[in-house]
Amino acid sequence: MRYGIMLGAVTLALAGCSGVLTNNDAGGGQGDANSLTLYSVSGPEVTDPILAKFKATHPDITVNKISLPGTGEAFAQVRAEKDRPLGDVIWGGSSELYSANADLIAAAELPNDASTVAKDPNHIWHATDLLFQAIAVNTDKFPDAAGHPKTFADLAKPDYPGGEIAFATPKSSGTSYSLLTTMVTLHDWEYVTRFAKNARMLDGSTAMFNMVKDGEVGTSFINEDLGAKWIEAGAKIKLIYPTDGVSSQIGSAGIIKGAKHQEAAKTFVDFLMSKEAQQTMVDEVQRRSSRADVSAPAGLPPVEQLKRAGVDEKWASEQKDEILAKFDDAVKSAG
Numbered sequence: 001m002r003y004g005i006m007l008g009a010v011t012l013a014l015a016g017c018s019g020v021l022t023n024n025d026a027g028g029g030q031g032d033a034n035s036l037t038l039y040s041v042s043g044p045e046v047t048d049p050i051l052a053k054f055k056a057t058h059p060d061i062t063v064n065k066i067s068l069p070g071t072g073e074a075f076a077q078v079r080a081e082k083d084r085p086l087g088d089v090i091w092g093g094s095s096e097l098y099s100a101n102a103d104l105i106a107a108a109e110l111p112n113d114a115s116t117v118a119k120d121p122n123h124i125w126h127a128t129d130l131l132f133q134a135i136a137v138n139t140d141k142f143p144d145a146a147g148h149p150k151t152f153a154d155l156a157k158p159d160y161p162g163g164e165i166a167f168a169t170p171k172s173s174g175t176s177y178s179l180l181t182t183m184v185t186l187h188d189w190e191y192v193t194r195f196a197k198n199a200r201m202l203d204g205s206t207a208m209f210n211m212v213k214d215g216e217v218g219t220s221f222i223n224e225d226l227g228a229k230w231i232e233a234g235a236k237i238k239l240i241y242p243t244d245g246v247s248s249q250i251g252s253a254g255i256i257k258g259a260k261h262q263e264a265a266k267t268f269v270d271f272l273m274s275k276e277a278q279q280t281m282v283d284e285v286q287r288r289s290s291r292a293d294v295s296a297p298a299g300l301p302p303v304e305q306l307k308r309a310g311v312d313e314k315w316a317s318e319q320k321d322e323i324l325a326k327f328d329d330a331v332k333s334a335g
Contacts, residue, residue: 035062036264039074039256041092049284054271061264071174075101078256088259089268091128094174094249098125100317105254108266112273116290117303118250127290128272129251129281132224132306133179134239136209137162142218149219151244152186156194166220167199168208171324174249175205179221180327181316182247182309189326196334212237221247225287228299241301245309251290 040047044067051063068074071093078090082104090098090105095118098105107123116127135155137148147161155165170177183192200217202208212220213235227239253272255265271277278289286297296302316323 033261034060034264035064036088036259036261036268037064037066037086038268039077039087039090040065040067041069041071041074041090046285046287047091049280050272050277053277053280054268057271057276058267061267063268070172071097075104078104082258085256085258085260087256088261088265089253089255091253091269091272093252094131094178095120095125095127095252096313096317096320097174098252098254099313100320104257106257106259106262108255108269110266110270110273112270115275115293116273117292118290125250125252125254126269126273127250128253129278129285129290130288130303131249131251132241132288133175133182133221133247133249134224134227134241136212136220136222136227137238137240138212138215138218138236139238140236141212141215148238149240149242151242152183152195153191153244155198155219156187156191158194158197160198162219164200164217164219165195165198166202166208166211166217167195168202168205170327172203173205173208175221175223176208177316177320177324178249178311179247181311181323182245184323185309185311186245189330192327192330193333196331199334201331224300225285225297228297229286232299241306243307246306247311248308251287 047065051065054063066087068077074090074093075097078085078087081087102122102124105124109123110126113119113123113126117130118127120126135149142148142162144161149155149162154160168176170180180192183195208220209222209226211217212222213230222239224239227237231237253269255262255269259265273290275291275294278291278294281287282289282294282297288296288300288303
C-alpha cells in the first residue's frame with residue numbers, strides 16, 4: 001500500500017497537544033533548548049515505553065513525537081524540509097536507509113555507541129534494536145511438520161508443500177526489502193525468480209503478517225517480536241529461523257542535520273542506546289536490544305544461535321533502485 005505524508009494525523013506525545021507543524025512552531029520552534037521534535041516510524045507499542053522512561057530520566061526535555069507511516073515517508077519529509085528542518089531526531093527503520101540518506105543526518109559520536117553490537121563507522125545511524133525476520137508457518141493451515149521449510153532454499157522448490165507464500169512487495173515494505181537482499185546474498189537472482197513463482201505478492205507488511213496468523217496462507221515471513229507476541233496470545237503459528245541465513249535489520253535513530261536542538265537530540269539518541277532504555281526495549285517491547293550486555297527477550301533464541309546472512313549494507317543502500325528493478329524483472333519472469 002502506498003502511503004502519503006500524513007502530517008494531518010500528527011501525534012504530539014508527551015507534550016500534551018496535537019496539531020500540524022509549520023515553520024513557525026516546529027523543529028522545536030518554541031525557542032526552548034530543552035525541547036525536541038521526534039519523527040517516529042514505529043508504533044506506540046514500541047515508542048511509548050521508551051519515551052516514558054526518557055521523560056522520567058530527563059524531565060527537563062520535552063519530546064514532541066510526530067508519527068509517520070514508514071521510514072521512506074519520514075526521510076521524504078526530512079528531505080522536503082532540508083533547507084529549514086522542522087524535526088530534530090528520526091527514530092525507526094533499518095540502518096541501510098539512514099546510510100542511503102546520509103546527507104540528511106548529522107554525524108555524531110555518542111557515548112553509548114561503544115556498547116552496541118552494531119556500530120556505524122560514519123556515526124550517521126545509532127543502533128536502537130536488533131530485529132530478525134523469521135519464516136512463519138500456520139500449523140493449522142500447514143500441519144505437516146516434516147514439510148515445514150528449514151531454509152530459504154526450501155521456499156523456492158517447485159513442489160513446495162506449503163502452498164502460496166505471502167510476501168509483501170519490497171517497494172513498500174522495509175521488512176521485505178531486508179528479506180530480498182538476504183535472498184540475493186544467500187543465493188542469486190535466479191533463486192528470486194523461483195521463489196516468486198511460489199509467492200502471493202501483497203502491498204504491505206501488515207497483510208503479509210496477518211495472512212499467516214489468520215490461516216489464509218500456510219507460510220509467510222514475520223518480524224520475530226510480533227510473531228512471539230502472537231504465539232504467546234495463542235496464535236497457531238511457528239517461527240522458523242532459516243539455517244542457510246537469517247534476515248535481520250539494525251533498528252536505528254539519527255540526528256537530523258541542521259536541527260535546532262542538537263544537544264537535546266544527542267541526549268535523546270544516546271538515551272535510546274542506554275542500558276535502561278534497552279532493558280525496557282526487551283522487557284516491555286519484547287524486541288532485541290542493540291547492546292551486548294542485555295539478554296534477548298523471553299521466547300527468542302540468543303543471537304549466537306542464529307546464522308545471520310551478512311548482507312552488504314553499502315550495496316543494499318546504494319543500489320536500492322537497481323535491486324527493486326531486478327525484483328520487478330524476477331516477478332515478471334516468474335509469470
